Amino acid sequence: MALTFDAASTGDMSAFLRRREDGRAGLDLLVTGARCAGCISKIEREMLRLPGVESARLNLSTGRLALGLTSAAVDPGHVIRALGSLGYPATPFDPGAALQQRDREGRQLILALAVAGFGAMNAMMFSVPIWAGLFDQELGPATRTVMMWMSGAIGAPCAVFAGMTFFKSAWRSLRAGRANMDVPISVGVILTLAISFSETFLNGRDAYFDAAVSLLFLLLIGRWLDHKLRSSARSAAGDLLALQASSVSLLDASGRERSVPLSEVRPGDVLRVRPGDRIPVDATLEAGDALLDNSLLTGESVPERVAPGALCRAGAVNTAGLLTLRARAASEDSALAAIARLIEAGAQSRSRYVRLADRAAALYVPVVHAAALATFAGGWAFGLEPREALIRAVAVLIVTCPCALGLAVPAVQIVASARLFRKGVLVKSGAALERLAEVDHVVFDKTGVLTEGRPALIHTPSSVIAMAAPLARASNHPMSRAVVRAAGDGPVAEAVVEHAGLGVEGVINGRRARLGRAAFVGVTTARPVETELWFGFEDGPKVRLRFSDTPRPDAARAVAALRERGLTVEILSGDQAGVVETVAKAVGICDWRAGLLPQDKAGAVDALTAAGRKVLMVGDGLNDAAALARAHAAIAPGSAIEASQNAADLVLTDDALMAVVEAIDVARSARRRALENFGFAALYNLVAAPAAMIGLVNPFVAALAMSGSSLVVTLNALRLRSGR
Incomplete structure (x- = not known):
């Protein structure tokens, strides 16, 4: 079980710092309790206020908070205590602990969901006769009271158990002097139970035990779906990291071979890799006949002969003899880990839509509490009984939860990134998907992009x-x-x-x-x-x-598909005019420019941008890096050099050009899904909040409506998974 740290227990934690050559340091923490865009914004904002913290980024999918520190002298314990004071317990990041925590969270959600479902069904069994009695059916006052007590006996304990997920989060937030989105949910549930017991004890007309437990049941469905969505995004990175062996063969100073965990490998260690095994970490070849299969990393299907002294990247398969390597990086700094980080980064990012949702969510807590208070005070002032005014206020608290708004964009980004990964595209940020959806002109490099790249x-x-x-x-x-x-x-x-x-x-x-x-x-x-x-x-x-060099087999098909989607296509190449013209005709491109230097390509992209075009650049060489960086969106094949991949927004793992078309289709679909979610969330709140304030919505209907809104945006995002 993951430990939490307080002021007395953190002690000296400098060993968890990642020191850099420039004197700065990095710190990765596993944060628990963060569930929405508002949590991310609050944590990152408060971390940046700490002395010595120059950058902070929380990945909601993995729970990893990556901090950039100005100096290795910054105390990690102080950072952890600050997070604890915010209501978010933290520990040094450990992938194994993170996996255990996610598994434990999933089990807790399933158990709470099962209890809430049991409570909702059985509480409803006693509520239905009460509702029948409201329509002049035969149900005496004594029978109705018995039914209310039975509903409470089943519904209240189930609501308390199932609601602990929300109650604990709300309590941590309140102890830190703040209010998160679980606070009004918890207040609404507790007040609903209190009103229901009061009505039952006083032989009143209505009780809402079924509403409280049904609200939690539907909320927990949304939480569980969100948990599964994030797990699917994490699994893509996990599938890659799983390719690294859990243990490696290390040679000590005397030349003896011993097996050690991968996490213990440090730069300078001498490793031995047998035929058929993957290179565990980025390393220099010391001895052996190295013929490496780099298809996972570059898309190059032909094994590469590597000479002694050359770099062997983690994830490559040794297809020849016994190799002796000297580690150049730890496992977390390997090329394979870098690809996994690209996937993690794509799962949650600071896109324009996410920032919009952040601002809306930040306004939620004060606005909804003010609205609930105004509903109670106004209803009482205009002649309502305190009981009726309180019921309306509770309905406002329940019905206006912005869970749908908080899920609107992250759910779409996660599903879109996971779908593109399965199609051979690594998405480096959700903002890249937004920009890709806006492009109207595609620029291709020729060699290595439209052609095979294996001259x-x-x-x-x-x-x-x-x-x-x-x-x-x-x-x-x-x-x-x-x-x-x-x-x-x-x-x-x-x-x-x-x-x-x-x-x-x-x-x-x-x-x-x-x-x-x-x-x-x-x-x-x-x-x-x-x-x-x-x-x-x-x-x-x-x-x-x-x-x-010959054109790629799917180049002509990809160009035709791009044109069908209303995009114009052009070639910018440094090759001679005759060669470029031949390739352009072969793939069906009419506009091309030849004999361009790197600065010419960048200038051409700048000119197109100045003319109002939204340019997608697809390139793979050093001479394309500047143009890739200047384009509205950029894609690099997996065989591209590192500089081009760094400048690109998306990376193709298998170099198939139809993946470019797939990426554009998914990006456009993701934009539609996000805008649909925003529109639905806005319309829902514009209708639901006034309806609750004037008494048209009771707590039970509010529970159904609010939970249903979260399910709608989540299911709408899931449409991306199948391409519909």
Whole structure:
């Protein structure tokens, strides 16, 4: 069971800080009790007020609060105590503890839901005869009173048990001097039970035991559905992290091999990976014949030969012999963990719609309590009995809960992100989905995006290939990889430097050489062409390496589908005009530009934006990174270099271009679902609140209406899962 910390128990917790080279530090905490957009806003706002905290982001899906600290001297115990004072107990984040807590929360919700369902059905069994008596059916006063007592005997204990989820949350909030959305729910339930017992004891006309327990039953259905939605988003990241082995083989100083938990691996440790196993952490190859399957990370289906000294990323499969690796990062800092964090980030983000819901939710508690108080005071002043005025006030408290508003956007984002993950698209933020839904013009890079990105050498002498191979082995550019495939294994150049959009340079056998664009290598008479590379030593002759590349099988289908959706499509390429024109015709694109440098692509995107277009950029190379960053929305294939993936809003894991169409469809559908939820929540409150204030809605109807509104927005979000 997760522990909570108070002022006396936190002690020295500096070991949980993640120290950085610049003197700053990071701290990850597992926060319990946060359930809505208002909780996120409150926690992040209060954390940023603490001395030494420069950033705070709470992921509602995982419960992880990521804090950026100005110095490693900041006391984590002070941060945990501050969270406790807000009513949100916290512990240092541990994935195992987080999983146990989520499982425990799910079991508690199921148990409370079962009790509430039992109580609602059986309390209703005694309420139905009372309702029949209101329509001139035969039911004497004594019988009605017995029925009310029986309804209370069953409904009240069930309501108290099922309501503990809300009561505890409300009490923690009130102890901290604040009020969350569970406060009016708890007040409404308690007052409903109190009024019902009063009416029963005084032989009154109405009792609402069934209303209290039915309210909790429907609320708990919404909570459980929300819990399942968030679990589905977490499972995507969990499925990836599950690919990491729970234990690894570590070599100690004497060369002896022992098995240790993955969490204990630190940079510098020497590891051993057997054939068929995945690389556990990002590591440098020390010894062994490394042929790695990187399809999970890059989408590249052909195994990659890795030379000693090269980086082997976590998640890659060792398809060759026994490897000896030196760890470069801990498991939480690996490439696989980075992808999992992308998924977590996509599950809950600060999009425009979420910020709108935050502001509305922040107004809820003071407004609804003021409305309930005004209803009670106004009703009493205008001649209502205190009992009737109080019933109306309780109905206002119950019916106006903004649960539907709080779920409107997060539920949609979670379902949309999970659906796109299953389709091979990693969403880095919910705001990206909003921007993607607005695009009206799509810009494609050619090489590696519209084409296969695995060019093959043509008409190149083997002697030239052998000379260029040492530099090519140091680059991840598709044409460099083609040179490596043609040359086979061999040495790697020294002192290699890669220049964005130009090429690589390094030292081969003591001589400085360059591989890349013609002008970069020193050829001033040739035009820049993306289907060729030039190679030459600093003071030697320059030679050309030519390549061929073919369009992706689904490129033409994807372009046609984009046009069917009202989007215009264009190619921005650095290749020569003839090659670009050939590919454009093959895939059905009429507008294209050729011979562009990185700054030209970025300028073209800026010009389109200035003309009022909402541009989606799809690119994969260093020469696309600036354009990706400037576009309204950006997508990078999984085989793209890291800089392009960082600049993109979405990443394709399998490089299929139809995934771009799928992403746009889901983004547009998500926008519709979010706006529908907003519209429904606004209309519901505009109708329900006045109806409760004037007495048209009693607590039972209020319970049904409020809970039903939460279910409506959640079920509306779930429509995204099946694509309807």
